[in-house]
Amino acid sequence: xxxxxxxxxxxxxxxxxxxxxxxxxxxxxxxxxxxxxxxxxxxxxxxxxxxxxxxxxxxxxxxxxxxxxxxxxxxxxxxxxxxxxxxxxxxxxxxxxxxxxxxxxxxxxxxxxxxxxxxxxxxxxxxxxxxxxxxxxxxxxxxxxxxxxxxxxxxxxxxxxxxxxxxxxxxxxxxxxxxxxxxxxxxxxxxxxxxxxxxxxxxxxxxxxxxxxxxxxxxxxxxxxxxxxxxxxxxxxxxxxxxxxxxxxxxxxxxxxxxxxxxxxxxxxxxxxxxxxxxxxxxxxxxxxxxxxxxxxxxxxxxxxxxxxxxxxxxxxxxxxxxxxxxxxxxxxxxxxxxxxxxxxxxxxxxxxxxxxxxxxxxxxxxxxxxxxxxx
Numbered sequence: 001x002x003x004x005x006x007x008x009x010x011x012x013x014x015x016x017x018x019x020x021x022x023x024x025x026x027x028x029x030x031x032x033x034x035x036x037x038x039x040x041x042x043x044x045x046x047x048x049x050x051x052x053x054x055x056x057x058x059x060x061x062x063x064x065x066x067x068x069x070x071x072x073x074x075x076x077x078x079x080x081x082x083x084x085x086x087x088x089x090x091x092x093x094x095x096x097x098x099x100x101x102x103x104x105x106x107x108x109x110x111x112x113x114x115x116x117x118x119x120x121x122x123x124x125x126x127x128x129x130x131x132x133x134x135x136x137x138x139x140x141x142x143x144x145x146x147x148x149x150x151x152x153x154x155x156x157x158x159x160x161x162x163x164x165x166x167x168x169x170x171x172x173x174x175x176x177x178x179x180x181x182x183x184x185x186x187x188x189x190x191x192x193x194x195x196x197x198x199x200x201x202x203x204x205x206x207x208x209x210x211x212x213x214x215x216x217x218x219x220x221x222x223x224x225x226x227x228x229x230x231x232x233x234x235x236x237x238x239x240x241x242x243x244x245x246x247x248x249x250x251x252x253x254x255x256x257x258x259x260x261x262x263x264x265x266x267x268x269x270x271x272x273x274x275x276x277x278x279x280x281x282x283x284x285x286x287x288x289x290x291x292x293x294x295x296x297x298x299x300x301x302x303x304x305x306x307x308x309x310x311x312x313x314x315x316x317x318x319x320x321x322x323x324x325x326x327x328x329x330x331x332x333x334x335x336x337x338x339x340x341x342x343x344x345x346x347x348x349x350x351x352x353x354x355x356x357x358x359x360x361x362x363x364x365x366x367x368x369x370x371x372x373x374x375x376x
Contacts, residue, residue, distance in 0.1 A: 003179050006033060009171025013131040021072040025128060026174035033177040035122030035205040039226055039244055042189070042204040043067060046115025046227055046249060050087075051188075052151035053110040058088035059198060061110050064191075070200035072129040086130060088198030102195040108135075111151055112189040116227050117144070118208040119374060120186055123165055125176045126201040134172040135193030140165040142186035144375055146211075154188055162186075167194060185209045185374035207231065209376065210277065212368045215359065220283070224340065224355040225249070229277040229367075233339070236270045237261035240349070243272040246342075252351035255291045260349030270297075271343045276355070278363030279306065279338050282315065285329045286354035287342075289321055296323040297344035304337030312341065321350075336360050 009026045042048040044065045053061040058080055063070075064087045076083040087110060092102040120142065127134040141161040145154060153159075162182055170176040191202060210229045215221060224230035226247045235243040240260040245252070252258045261270045282304070289296040302316035315334055321327060321344075334357075342353055359367065 006177050006179060009174035009176055010169050011171055013171070013173030015131060016072070016074055016129075021074075021129060024173065026171060028175065028177065033122055033124065033205075035179065038121055038205040038207065039116075039231070040203050041114045041116050041118050041120065041206050041208065042112055042202060043115050048115030049113050051111040051113055051154070053087065053108070055089040055108050055196075056087060057090040058082070059084045059086050061087045063087055064110065064112070064199065064202045066201065070126070070128040084129065084198055084200075086128075086198050086200035088130070088133065089193070089196045092196040107192045107194040108196050109190055109192045111154055112191060112202065114187055114189065114204065116208040117185055117187040117211070117376075118206045119183065120164060120180045120204055120206040122180055122205045123178045124201070124203040124205070125170060125178070125191075125199055126203065127170065127172050127174055127176065127198070128200040129173060130198040130200060131172045133198050134170065135195070135197035135199065137167050137169045137194045138165065138176070138199070139163070139167040139192045139194070140178070141190045141192075142182065142184070143188045143190070144184065144186055145188055149188070161190060164189075180206075183374065185371065185376045209371060209374055210367070211376065212364065212371050215277065215367070216364065220356055220358050222354050223276040223280045223282060223357050223359075224274050224353055231275045233273045233275050235259075235272045237347075246272065246350060246353045247274070248352075251288065252290045255295075258290070258292060258349050258351030260292065260295060261347045264347035269343055269345045270347050271341055274340045274342070274353075276338055276340060278359050278367045279336050280357050280359045280363050281336050282331055282334050282340070282355045282357040284356040285316060285331060286352065286356075287321065287327045287329075287350055288352040288354075289323055289325050289327075289349070290351040291324060292349045292351060293323045295348050297321050297348040297350055299345040300350070301343045301345075302340060303343070304335070304340045306335065306337050308339075310338075313337075315340070318345065336363075338363075
């Protein structure tokens with residue numbers, strides 16, 4: 001996948017004329033970009049944050065990472081002008097009346113701490129509702145700096161920044177997507193807009209690469225959790241909400257904060273397949289149906305396998321579930337596995353799945369090798 005394969009948007013969108021503010025929003029469609037199924041490493045719910053920006057005169061930098069789509073209120077104006085749901089800087093000017101336009105290198109920037117460090121596969125710079133006040137072009141760089149560096153430390157001369165998105169023209173009121181091919185682990189991004197303007201949202205899709213030393217110190221942890229490198233590989237149904245919700249941090253806060261399938265008729269059942277942090281042994285399982293009251297799954301079963309082509313082995317036999325409840329199960333003598341499949345019967349939803357256990361020696365070694373190969 002190259003950026004030439006992705007839809008490109010340039011130029012202004014038409015002024016808002018009333019009605020649905022997203023009616024003329026330029027996007028690749030409901031399926032999104034080829035990398036849209038991967039988790040957002042800059043998700044605020046994972047602990048991501050916008051550490052600093054050189055300018056946020058019209059709209060705060062923190063809006064960049066709001067999980068929900070940008071909101072537009074055509075009647076909302078404040079003392080500084082139109083209230084926008086995004087990050088918007090003031091208009092840059094040249095040095096004097098004979099040179100009124102910004103110089104070629106003038107630009108605004110924001111520093112982003114990823115919620116989960118990892119390999120980035122795609123970036124979306126979303127200019128929703130910025131129709132004539134979006135940046136002419138954007139660029140994105142990434143760095144790997146462990147710990148909790150302050151903005152001044154990230155901007156120091158000795159920090160190595162890798163170009164992920166070269167300076168590229170974008171369009172207003174559009175989801176501007178970019179494929180990324182840097183096989184490295186990143187912890188922070190620097191988003192630049194040239195020369196100024198507004199960006200509604202930033203999405204950073206990729207694969208979580210956790211720190212092996214941290215997981216080793218924990219010993220027992222949630223092997224399926226997104227922040228620990230767990231990942232949803234596939235699912236039978238994503239109609240109402242994403243199965244990735246089941247491995248997000250914390251408890252669900254409302255019904256669509258979990259995974260819910262459409263109503264199944266006839267035979268069969270719904271399922272999700274997970275890839276764990278690494279080869280590991282699961283000792284305790286939590287299946288949470290929080291906020292799913294009339295639509296929780298009726299029963300659930302859990303199976304696991306070791307490797308991409310191993311045989312599936314039963315870990316938890318088919319068990320009755322209750323609505324809006326945390327169910328806890330202890331596993332005795334479970335085999336080492338790398339993948340887990342959750343089957344629900346016949347349909348419905350679950351809010352969270354927690355698989356508590358420890359990496360095997362082989363799992364620990366593989367994780368450490370990958371971390372090292374990616375520059376961690």
